[in-house]
Amino acid sequence: MTDSGTINVSLNGKERDIPSGLTVSKLLEHLDLNPGLVVVELNREILDRGRYGEVPVRGGDNLELVHFVGGG
Amino acid sequence: MTPDVTDTPFRIDDREFSSRLIVGTGKYKDNATMIAAIRATGAEMVTVAVRRVDLDRTKEEGILYHLDPDEFLLLPNTAGCYTAEDAIRYARLARAAGFTEWLKLEIIGDEKTLLPDTHATIEAAKVLVEEGFKVMAYTNDDLIAALRLEDAGCVAVMPLASPIGSGLGVVNPFYIREIKSRLQVPIIVDAGVGTASDACITMEQGVDGVLMNTAIAVAEDPVAMGRAMRLGIQAGRLAYLAGRMPSREIAVPSSPSQGMLD
Numbered sequence: 001m002t003d004s005g006t007i008n009v010s011l012n013g014k015e016r017d018i019p020s021g022l023t024v025s026k027l028l029e030h031l032d033l034n035p036g037l038v039v040v041e042l043n044r045e046i047l048d049r050g051r052y053g054e055v056p057v058r059g060g061d062n063l064e065l066v067h068f069v070g071g072g
Numbered sequence: 073m074t075p076d077v078t079d080t081p082f083r084i085d086d087r088e089f090s091s092r093l094i095v096g097t098g099k100y101k102d103n104a105t106m107i108a109a110i111r112a113t114g115a116e117m118v119t120v121a122v123r124r125v126d127l128d129r130t131k132e133e134g135i136l137y138h139l140d141p142d143e144f145l146l147l148p149n150t151a152g153c154y155t156a157e158d159a160i161r162y163a164r165l166a167r168a169a170g171f172t173e174w175l176k177l178e179i180i181g182d183e184k185t186l187l188p189d190t191h192a193t194i195e196a197a198k199v200l201v202e203e204g205f206k207v208m209a210y211t212n213d214d215l216i217a218a219l220r221l222e223d224a225g226c227v228a229v230m231p232l233a234s235p236i237g238s239g240l241g242v243v244n245p246f247y248i249r250e251i252k253s254r255l256q257v258p259i260i261v262d263a264g265v266g267t268a269s270d271a272c273i274t275m276e277q278g279v280d281g282v283l284m285n286t287a288i289a290v291a292e293d294p295v296a297m298g299r300a301m302r303l304g305i306q307a308g309r310l311a312y313l314a315g316r317m318p319s320r321e322i323a324v325p326s327s328p329s330q331g332m333l334d
Contacts, residue, residue, distance in 0.1 A: 012124045031127060037136050038125060039168045046168045064124065066165050067134040070106065071121025071151050072096030072236070072263075072285030 007059035018057065025052040031065075039066050077313050082280060084258050085206050085227040087145070091115050092275070093305045094147065094260065096285025100294065103138035109288050110144070112298030117145045119176055119285070121152070122166050141171050147208065149176040154189070156196035163200050175200060176230070176262075176283075178210040186236040190217035194224055201225035210262050213247040215254060222255050229255055230262035230283060233274055237286045239266025241273060248277045268297075268304030275308025276316070 006017040018027060024047060028035045040047040041064040047055060057063070082089045095115040100106035110118060120135055139146075148166030150159040159179045167173055177197055181189030188211050200207050201224055208228040209221045218229045231251055234240035241264060242248060252259045258280035265271050265284045274282050282305060291297035 012127060014127075031125075033125060034134075037134050037169070039122075039165050041165065046164055049168070049170065065127070066122050067125050068120040068136055068146070068148065068166075068169065069123045069133070070097040070100060070135050071123075071149055072098045072119055072283075 007057070009057060009059065010062045012063070012065055020059075022057050023053055024055045024057060027057050027063075028052065028065075033065065037067050040064070041066070077310065079309065079313060082258070084208070089116050089281075091302070091305075092281040092309060093271075093301060094119065094281060094283040095288060095298075095301075096283070097135055097139065098285055099289035103135075105294050106289070107138060109294035109298040110139075112295045112302065113288065114302045115144070117147050117174075119147045119149050119283070121149055122162050122169075145174065146172045147174050147176050148172065150178050150196075151176075151180075153179050154181070154192075155179065156192040156199070159192070159196045160199055163196075163205060164203075167205065173204060174206045175208065176210060177207050177226075188212055188232070190214060190220075193217070194220045197221055197224040197226055208260065213244050213251065215247065215250050218251045218255055218259075222257050226257060228258045228260050228280075230260045232263040233261050233270065233282075234264030236263045238264050239270075239287060240264055241266055241270035242277065245273070245277050248274070248279060252278050252280075265301075268300040271301050271304035272308035272311070275305055276312050278312050281305075 005020055007020045008015060008017055024040055035052055043062050082092050091114045093113050093115045094117045095110055095113050096119045097106055126133055150162040153159040153162055163175050179189045179192045180186050190211055193209055193211055197207050197209050207226045208230055209226045210230045211217050211221055213231040221229045233242040260281040260283050261274045261279050262283040266287050271282055288294050288297045288301060
């Protein structure tokens, strides 16, 4: 269900409604994620961390949010 | 305790390490055990994986909430990748995190054995070295693949002891020694070590270091196993430097045969 205040994006492989008008920074804040530890891939392009505050999230965007986990 | 004979420094590219053991951070039952076990190993370099943030869980899931990147040099891996393209994508994501340009390149070629796709690994290594990554390449115990990876500009070549997570130890010491004798870059044996004697035997082959994860993480007492591995690595290195006696299939008495009573 999408009303005028939300947009639909693909977030880590799942369709999700998020508030419209967010930058990537604001989206991470909305998700309670530390921008210093998360890497954002927007439509298959890695987004420079310095641009999180200026790049808007648009309806239909494909976002991948990754970080380091335990591994060998 | 460090070996008290003269050893050459363990250097990979421009970085010198006092420990010849590199450890993974996966499969631990909890983060406190992981940190304690890694400290017990004395390792300075630790591997981490790149994965999606789980948006349904708390943010403390990320390993950097528990592991200080100032205490350990992070070595992100491309574990789980089956193609050069995927591995390159993961490598770029890892570097974009902003902590390191070091990379453990790992491309799997077979789901059952988890043996590496050496052809894809060589292709990916060429691209990533060109992009400025310090590539440490996980590979088979195959001399030709190892030589190609060195040619591609990898800062270290990491042949397996035996399949990932198998705990079988070094299945082919001859090939490991051959790779060590023919390459200039450091040789780190990666994967397959099961217990401290395996670590020791691996180091006795003359390789520069060992990378392991599961053997420590799934031991009943990971902290004790971490310490055992540290000592096993040191014992193996020391034995290698000491120069072992030749093995032979016939007994030779160690007491004099002269001077026996009539």
